[in-house]
Amino acid sequence: MAQNGTAESGATEERPALPLPRPVTVQEIRHTKVSERSTGARLCSCSSSVSSVRLQLCSFYKFGIKCQFRQKSKARTNTWCSPQMFIDNEWRTSSRGRTFPTFNPATGVKICDVQEADKEDVDQAVAAARAAQQRGSPWRGMDSSSRGRLLHRLADLLERDRLLLATLETLDTGKPFLQSFFVDLEGSIKTLRYYAGWADKIHGKSMPIDESFMCITKHEPVGVCGAIIPWNFPLLMFMWKIAPALSCGNTVVIKPAEQTPLTALHVGSLIKEAEFPPGVVNIVPGFGSTAGAAIASHKDIDKVAFTGSTEVGQLITEAAAKSNLKRVTLELGGKNPCIVFADCDLQMAVEEIQKGAFYNQGQCCTAASRVFVEETIYEEFVHRSIENAKKIVIGDPLDPQTSHGPQIDRQQFDKIMDLIESGKKEGARLEYGGRAVGEKSLFIQPTIFSSVKDHMRIASEEIFGPVQCIFSFKSQKEAIERANNSQYGLVSAVFTASMDRALSVSAALETGTVWINCYNALHTQTPFGGYKMSGNGRELGEYALAEYSEVKTVTIKLSETI
Incomplete structure (x- = not known):
C-alpha cells in the first residue's frame, strides 16, 4: 500500500465511509472514584444509594434516554428531580426555592425543571469566585502550564461525553444533531485546546527608557469575570467565554440562557471531574432580568462578557457603568x-x-x-x-x-x-x-x-x-x-x-x-467581533486574551549606571 492512500497500481483505494454518529438513547451512569461528600458531584437533588452519580440523568426518561446504573444492587428507580446550580464546586438549590422549566422546542415537551438562580445565588457565586481569585489560593498560585493542563483535561472530558452533550444540545435547542456533534462540540473542544496552549505563553515586554530606568510589563488576570451566554449556541458560547478567561487566570460566574441550560450544567460536572479548584467556574442558570442583571450590576465582578441582542447589550453596558465601571465585551446583533x-x-x-x-x-x-x-x-x-x-x-x-x-x-x-x-x-x-x-x-x-x-x-x-x-x-x-x-x-x-x-x-x-x-x-484562531451597534471587544484568537488581562507597568530605578 502506498503511503498516500493509493494502491500499488496507482488506483485510488476505495475505503468504506465512516458511520455517522447517532444520538444517545441509553446512558450508562459512570461513577467518579471519590465520594460524593468530598466532591459534591451530584447534579440532582434526589436521594440515591449510588454515592457519586456524576450526571443528573433520572430526568432523561422524560425525553427518551434510558438510564442504566452500573451497580450490583437493585436498579435505580425512575425518580424525577431538578438540575441544580453549580457554585464553589458544589450543587446547590435556589436560595428562594424556585425552579423554571426547559422544553424541547421540536416537540413542546418539558424536559425538566431547573433550579433558578436569583441575586442571592449570584452573590454566593461571586463570593466563591472572589475567594478562588485571592492571592495564596490554589488557583492564583497555580503555575500557568498547570492551568493549561486543566483546560486540556476539560477538553478530554468533552471528547469523552461528546455524544451525550450533542444529544443534550439538540434536545434543548432543537438544532439538528449532526450540527451539534460536528460543529458545536467540535468548536467547543478546539476552543479549549487553543486557549490551553496559550496559558503559559502570555508574556509581557521590556521597554528601553534610558540608562537610569528599566521598564517591564506584566499581564495579570482581570479578576472575577461574569458571562451571560445566549440560547442559539449554548455550549460553544460557554467555551468562547470561559476558555480565554481561565487561560489568563481569571475566575468565572456564568449564566446560561434560561431556554437552554442543560449542557452548561453538565459541564459543571466535568469542571469538578477535571479537578479545577473550587470557585474557579460557577454556573447560575436563571433569567436575564434577575440573575443576568445581578451579574451586570455586581460591584465585585470586574468584567462582564455578553452575547445576545443589542438592546440587552445596552442595558448591560449601563449597569456596568453605574456599578463599578467594570469592563464589558459585547457580541451583539447583525444585519449582515x-x-x-x-x-x-x-x-x-x-x-x-x-x-x-x-x-x-x-x-x-x-x-x-x-x-x-x-x-x-x-x-x-x-x-x-x-x-x-x-x-x-x-x-x-x-x-x-x-x-x-x-x-x-x-x-x-x-x-x-x-x-x-x-x-x-x-x-x-x-x-x-x-x-x-x-x-x-x-x-x-x-x-x-x-x-x-x-x-x-x-x-x-x-x-x-x-x-x-x-x-x-x-x-x-x-x-x-x-x-x-x-x-x-x-x-x-x-x-x-x-x-x-x-x-x-x-x-x-x-x-x-x-x-x-x-x-x-x-x-478559533481568528478574532471575532463587531463594529457600530454589533458590539465591542473581540472573542477568539490571541486578541481575546487582551479582554481578560490587565497590563501592569513596572518601572525600576537603577542604582548604578555604566
Missing part, C-alpha cells in the same frame, strides 16, 4: 450584507450564502440576511436560490437526515412570522417558504424574498430566523453604500473572481469580519 458580483462562481455563492442565511434555522448573529446581487445575474441568482432551498430537509432534529429544525420558542416564532408578514405587506416578493410547518409546532420553512427595498422592516431589523432577503444593485459604489447603511457592523461577505475588487470592497465595508468567497468561516 453579502455583495455578489457578476464574475463570481454563481452556484458556489448561492450555496455559501444560503448556509449563512438558514444555518441553525437562521438563529445566528452572523446570518446572511441582506444579499446584494449585481443586476445582470439577479434573476438567475434568485432562481438558483429557490432550487437550492428546496433541498433543505425539515424534520426531527435527532434524525441524521434533518438539516432544519424548529425555532427556539413561541416568542421568537411569532416575531419571525410577523416580520415575514410585514415583508409581504410592504411589497417584497415572496419567492419561497414563508409558512409555518404544522399547526402548533415551532418549525418555519426557509423563506426567500426578492424585490426587497432598503426601507422595509425585513431589510433593516434583525429577524433571527430563516429569512433571506435578496436585493439588486448596479454599481460597486452603490453596493458598498447600501451594505454600510445599517446600525450593525458584525460580518459581511464578498463574492467575486477578482481579488483586487474583493480586497478593495472589504476595506470599504464597515464590519468586524469580511468573508471573501465563503461564509460563516469562523476559526
